[in-house]
Amino acid sequence: MIARVSLEIALRKEFDYSIPPELAGQVDVGSRVQVPFGARKILGVVTAVAEESGRANLKPILKVIGAQTLVTPKVLKLARWIGEYYCCAPETALKSVLPEAVRKEDAGWRERLFVRALPASGEFPKLPKRQQDVWNIIEERREILLSELVELAATTAATVRKLEDRGLVSITSEVSERDPYARETILATQPLVVNPAQAAALEKIKAAMDGQKSEARSQKPEAGNPGSDLRPLTSTFLLHGVTGSGKTEIYLQAIAHALEQGKGAIVLVPEIALTPQTVERFKARFGSGKLQTLVAVLHSHLSAGERHDEWHKIRQGRARIVIGARSAIFAPVEPLGLIIVDEEHEHTYKQEEAPRYHARDVAIMRGQMENAVVVLGSATPSMESFYNCKRGKFTLLELPERVDDQKLPYVRVVDMRQAMHKEKGPPLFSPQLKEAITQRLERGEQTILFLNRRGYSTSLLCPKCGYVAQCPNCSVSLTYHRIEQKLSCHICGHNEKVPSVCPEPKCKNPAIRFAGTGTQKVEEVLAKLFPKARVKRMDADTMKRKDDYRRVLGDF
Numbered sequence: 001m002i003a004r005v006s007l008e009i010a011l012r013k014e015f016d017y018s019i020p021p022e023l024a025g026q027v028d029v030g031s032r033v034q035v036p037f038g039a040r041k042i043l044g045v046v047t048a049v050a051e052e053s054g055r056a057n058l059k060p061i062l063k064v065i066g067a068q069t070l071v072t073p074k075v076l077k078l079a080r081w082i083g084e085y086y087c088c089a090p091e092t093a094l095k096s097v098l099p100e101a102v103r104k105e106d107a108g109w110r111e112r113l114f115v116r117a118l119p120a121s122g123e124f125p126k127l128p129k130r131q132q133d134v135w136n137i138i139e140e141r142r143e144i145l146l147s148e149l150v151e152l153a154a155t156t157a158a159t160v161r162k163l164e165d166r167g168l169v170s171i172t173s174e175v176s177e178r179d180p181y182a183r184e185t186i187l188a189t190q191p192l193v194v195n196p197a198q199a200a201a202l203e204k205i206k207a208a209m210d211g212q213k214s215e216a217r218s219q220k221p222e223a224g225n226p227g228s229d230l231r232p233l234t235s236t237f238l239l240h241g242v243t244g245s246g247k248t249e250i251y252l253q254a255i256a257h258a259l260e261q262g263k264g265a266i267v268l269v270p271e272i273a274l275t276p277q278t279v280e281r282f283k284a285r286f287g288s289g290k291l292q293t294l295v296a297v298l299h300s301h302l303s304a305g306e307r308h309d310e311w312h313k314i315r316q317g318r319a320r321i322v323i324g325a326r327s328a329i330f331a332p333v334e335p336l337g338l339i340i341v342d343e344e345h346e347h348t349y350k351q352e353e354a355p356r357y358h359a360r361d362v363a364i365m366r367g368q369m370e371n372a373v374v375v376l377g378s379a380t381p382s383m384e385s386f387y388n389c390k391r392g393k394f395t396l397l398e399l400p401e402r403v404d405d406q407k408l409p410y411v412r413v414v415d416m417r418q419a420m421h422k423e424k425g426p427p428l429f430s431p432q433l434k435e436a437i438t439q440r441l442e443r444g445e446q447t448i449l450f451l452n453r454r455g456y457s458t459s460l461l462c463p464k465c466g467y468v469a470q471c472p473n474c475s476v477s478l479t480y481h482r483i484e485q486k487l488s489c490h491i492c493g494h495n496e497k498v499p500s501v502c503p504e505p506k507c508k509n510p511a512i513r514f515a516g517t518g519t520q521k522v523e524e525v526l527a528k529l530f531p532k533a534r535v536k537r538m539d540a541d542t543m544k545r546k547d548d549y550r551r552v553l554g555d556f
Helices: 073-085 090-096 129-141 146-153 157-165 196-210 247-260 272-286 304-315 326-330 359-370 383-390 416-422 431-442 519-529 548-555
Strands: 002-007 015-018 032-037 040-050 063-065 111-117 143-145 169-175 236-241 264-268 294-298 319-324 336-342 373-378 395-399 459-461 479-481 486-488 495-497 513-515
Touching (some): 002 032, 015 032, 073 090, 073 326, 073 359, 129 143, 129 146, 129 157, 146 157, 196 236, 247 264, 247 272, 247 319, 247 336, 272 294, 272 319, 319 326, 326 359, 336 359, 359 373, 383 395
Parallel strands (some): 236 395, 264 336, 294 319, 336 373
Antiparallel strands (some): 002 015, 002 040, 032 040, 111 143, 111 169, 479 486, 486 495
């Protein structure tokens, strides 16, 4: 038997290796393997298994990584399509479907030592005071982590081992899963009563799920628009609902229908900041009851260990609902019944480095390949999705009213040119906005200010010669970060020092200035205008740790 292997180096070529007798039965399509390549040992993925090869003197596979195949045949097929459609090396596409924490050879579950009280047999022995204190804790808890016990009892592991020698406790090594939401207490919720518009949309989605065929269609779309040259994708819906119209409740009840069919679901959100509140709502609905299942989370702010454990919960079939950012579209959910792309219009679904896929389009293609229903949700749909509805490729579902007949918020557009005449230079806040914030503070209410620009100023320019500091790699303006005193490119990460004079040799003007406004500057000005207000900035520069988004949103 031979295995065809795609290596982790982009050679745009697969290589044949023999399967040695000791690995017979362990190598299958999707297996991670270590193989010799020249003088090196390289990891790769088995893409095919055959009886023989057209080449002679094949080198043998060295080892199989993990007890389970990591890339399912369906995800492997999707990765091949991504490589072809987005014009990247197949190895790069295949590498993107597995988190790094799963690809590593030494990645594994965390094992920890647990101490358990054993049933008493005969007369309880008289213990020294230190051992007795430790025993009292064990007897109360019945089961406890050894590390926690040592800390609580202010003792050593050797003392606990003495209790084990007396036959009072057992110390065993067990897998301890790293759950990013383990400390959260989430109250269960029940399905809500939906209004007529919600009910109509939900029934159409359910009907499509009930009418799924046994085999998926896998036609190739034209470049630039998956689904644009296909038959009507009746497994694809655009849920156009105004803010507050109850799209999430439709998602929840549609997922419940998928679970009743024995299938799983993937829910994509555009920002990591949205993940905590989304996870809470889904865990509250599916954390108990007859449809109880684990809800897995996949995004870049998880630790490597948490990503490893969350991914394997999905691969093992224990977590049938996956929530995450764009890379969660590759989650190994089987069988897959429903894919939801929330806020489908957001640009963050586009990957900026190879493979430069768009998660929404990949979701549509995966839905076709696996015969899963795809729901694209938005209050402001993308032009291409709305166009596909007009052409009959997608089915448009509309929620024109908010739930409970609530009124839409009052919106005012302020002409900042009028405020400019009253103040020296362009103002950051209009008089209307300052007055509105003041009223909120006086009432003890809260305010959220949105700005889609990081940093302090969006550009550095010279008013004399017109020089603008640009990234040498990306040809975009560098953003000024005042705290770090640096100019930074938010695309490639290039950084450089802030010049004291214009860098142009013939100019050298010392009066260079910063233009545009970023979140750092807004935070600074807010602190001056409203010194008693508690202000918290939430952007990629301040949200560094995995719990930062959840903590700030919780405090708010």
